[in-house]
Amino acid sequence: MKPAPFRYVAALSLEQALALKAEIGDEARFLAGGQSLVPTMNFRLTQPTMLIDINPLDELAGIRNGSDTLRIGALTRYRSLERDPMTAVKLPLIAEALPVIAHPQIRNRGTIGGNLAHADPASEMPAIVLTLGGRLHAQSVRGERWIEARDFFVGALTTALEPDEMLTEIELPVAAADSGACFLELSRRRGDFAIIGVACMVRLDAQGECIEARIGLCNAGDGPVYADESSGSLVGKKLGEGEIAEAAALVQSAIDPGGSIHASKDYQRHIAGVLTARALTTANKRARREH
Amino acid sequence: MNIDRHEIKVTVNGTPYRRSVESRLLLSDFLRHDLLLAGTHVGCEHGVCGACTVIVDGAAVRSCLMFAAQTDGRSITTVEGLAPDQEHLHPLQESMRDCHGLQCGYCTPGILMTMKAFLEETPDPDEAQIREALSGNLCRCTGYQHIVEAMQLAAQRLRGSST
Numbered sequence: 001m002k003p004a005p006f007r008y009v010a011a012l013s014l015e016q017a018l019a020l021k022a023e024i025g026d027e028a029r030f031l032a033g034g035q036s037l038v039p040t041m042n043f044r045l046t047q048p049t050m051l052i053d054i055n056p057l058d059e060l061a062g063i064r065n066g067s068d069t070l071r072i073g074a075l076t077r078y079r080s081l082e083r084d085p086m087t088a089v090k091l092p093l094i095a096e097a098l099p100v101i102a103h104p105q106i107r108n109r110g111t112i113g114g115n116l117a118h119a120d121p122a123s124e125m126p127a128i129v130l131t132l133g134g135r136l137h138a139q140s141v142r143g144e145r146w147i148e149a150r151d152f153f154v155g156a157l158t159t160a161l162e163p164d165e166m167l168t169e170i171e172l173p174v175a176a177a178d179s180g181a182c183f184l185e186l187s188r189r190r191g192d193f194a195i196i197g198v199a200c201m202v203r204l205d206a207q208g209e210c211i212e213a214r215i216g217l218c219n220a221g222d223g224p225v226y227a228d229e230s231s232g233s234l235v236g237k238k239l240g241e242g243e244i245a246e247a248a249a250l251v252q253s254a255i256d257p258g259g260s261i262h263a264s265k266d267y268q269r270h271i272a273g274v275l276t277a278r279a280l281t282t283a284n285k286r287a288r289r290e291h
Numbered sequence: 292m293n294i295d296r297h298e299i300k301v302t303v304n305g306t307p308y309r310r311s312v313e314s315r316l317l318l319s320d321f322l323r324h325d326l327l328l329a330g331t332h333v334g335c336e337h338g339v340c341g342a343c344t345v346i347v348d349g350a351a352v353r354s355c356l357m358f359a360a361q362t363d364g365r366s367i368t369t370v371e372g373l374a375p376d377q378e379h380l381h382p383l384q385e386s387m388r389d390c391h392g393l394q395c396g397y398c399t400p401g402i403l404m405t406m407k408a409f410l411e412e413t414p415d416p417d418e419a420q421i422r423e424a425l426s427g428n429l430c431r432c433t434g435y436q437h438i439v440e441a442m443q444l445a446a447q448r449l450r451g452s453s454t
Contacts, residue, residue: 001336007295008314008360031361038356039337042317051314053361079350103427105405106338108350109357190426 003041007050014059014139014168017052022141022164030054030166032075032114035106060113060168072170074113082107090174092286093132093181093199097124103191116152117167119159119223121258122193124185126153127224129170131199131216137169138162146171153223178211179203180287182279185218186271188262194219195263198251198275202239204287210234215247215280220255220272227251230276239284248276299363303328304372312359319343321359322369330370330400334429341428344401345369351408370400373407382448383407383441392441394432402428402438410446418443 011017021028028050029037040046054060060075063084070090072081078098081087088095101107101115101124115125116136129136130149138145138161152160161167175181185197197218203211213234215227230250237243257268295314300307303326310325317336322328322345334340336355343354346368373381383403386392393399402425409424410416416424421442422435430438 002317002320003315005295005313005315008297008358010360010363034356034358035338035353038358042336042355051358055361099423103341104409104424105341105344105351105353105427106356108352190423 001042003038004044004047006048008053009050010053010056012056014057014166015141017054017057018139018141018164018166020050020052021166024050025163028052030114030117032117033077033110034114035102035110036114036118036120054166061111066171066174068174069171070174072112072172074117074167074169075111076113078107078110078112078115079104081112091132091172092175093128093183093201094125094172096181096183097128097185097197097199100185100187100190100194101125106191112170113167116170117159117161119153119155119157120193121156121221121223122219123224124183124194124197124199124218127197127216127218128183128199129172130224130226131201131214132172133214134170134172136167137171138165139168140164140166144168150226155222158223175201176203178205178287180283180285180289182282182286184275184279184282186275196220196257196268196271196275198272198279200276200279200283202234202280202283202287204284208238208288210237210239210284213247213280215251215276217251217255217272217276220257220268222256225255227254227276229254234280239280244277244280244284247280248273251276297360297363299360301359301362301364302366304368310359314358314360316359317355318345318347318357318359318362318367319354321362322354322367325359328369328371332397332400334397334401339429340398340401341405342398342401344404344428346404346408349408351405368404368407370403373403381407382452383410383445386441386445386448387438390437390441390444392433392438398428398430398432402430406442406445410442410449414446414450416442416446421446 029048031051031053061073064071181201185194200215213231217225230247252273259265332342334342345354
């Protein structure tokens with residue numbers, strides 16, 4: 001229950017942190033909030049030989065406004081997102097999910113970049129970033145690149161990041177005026193990992209017909225799941241009970257949840273359908289209010 | 292592997308300390324073993340139970356999920372820093388006693404530190420907000436009802452003392 005020995009380096013600059021990571025590779029880990037990494041180290045499931053503490057790198061934290069996107073520094077803590085009034089306006093899906101992501105003390109330290117790079121399939125934020133169609137910015141001594149969310153999450157605890165790369169920034173589209181979003185999850189206790197979580201966003205035209213729908217889930221497979229077919233099934237339709245029930249059924253057949261001692265696969269699949277229908281109904285209502 | 296050590300300067304409950312710490316030393320163990328401030332309790336050591344909660348630069352955090360080496364230059368408050376002097380308790384502590392908010396007391400230091408930070412930010416919380424703030428602290432004795440009542444009383448007392 002104590003971490004194995006490692007070398008600790010408090011980063012002095014991004015360049016130094018990237019150079020160290022390039023030199024040591026997989027054996028070195030970046031330490032951001034540490035709220036997922038340190039527990040695994042305490043269990044000795046993870047035994048890095050070096051921790052590169054990026055907490056001193058203030059330039060990695062903060063939110064920057066684009067015209068129709070927001071860029072969130074990887075080191076931005078969940079508490080800052082929660083306190084920022086802009087989050088509810090521009091990223092309502094994230095604002096709704098934040099209170100159920102772990103607990104206040106965890107959100108005081110936990111960062112969006114650390115959460116995404118950890119890529120836990122049960123975690124909310126990967127599913128939300130995937131649902132919103134975000135992009136992730138990676139830097140290394142070799143250069144920098146943007147990775148689409150759908151390419152970033154490769155599998156359980158696995159991302160497209162190379163051993164020398166750091167996730168430095170997340171770009172998310174700002175909620176459109178004609179959109180409504182909803183995040184719902186079921187967990188055994190508040191703050192626990194979700195048994196199933198559903199994120200959805202719909203956009204409606206002036207007649208109330210759906211022009212875009214996006215549905216994503218957490219803890220429904222090896223990684224965050226984007227429900228492509230279900231999302232597509234709603235476009236061009238008014239979202240009545242029948243359309244929503246059909247989309248929920250498509251989600252149920254598309255996912256492959258792992259099951260656990262607390263929730264069987266069948267139960268998870270059932271809940272995914274229930275939550276999808278509820279979330280779509282709410283998102284649809286919220287989108288209509290804008291007209 | 293040579294032991295990797297770091298010199299840190301940290302202020303705990305207003306007292307400055309200078310120590311050499313091994314990289315892997317958790318903040319919780321640093322407080323308990325190096326500074327002999329054993330009021331911070333260690334429950335699960337993986338961020339679930341909340342017993343080790345302390346306040347670092349104003350924010351309540353799990354001390355089992357930070358390394359002591361990370362606290363260089365920081366200011367920490369532990370449960371030992373709550374009471375104003377040897378004779379008096381902090382209103383949070385008084386309220387916990389008055390409302391029977393503890394039985395075995397193992398979770399209490401973490402709850403006190405969580406709620407100290409919470410009540411500073413939210414001086415007039417409703418019951419739902421208190422329960423949400425408490426959600427990251429496990430108590431296996433009380434069923435939480437008395438803790439919630441204690442926090443309502445503490446909030447009232449703290450508001451009274453600040454006006």
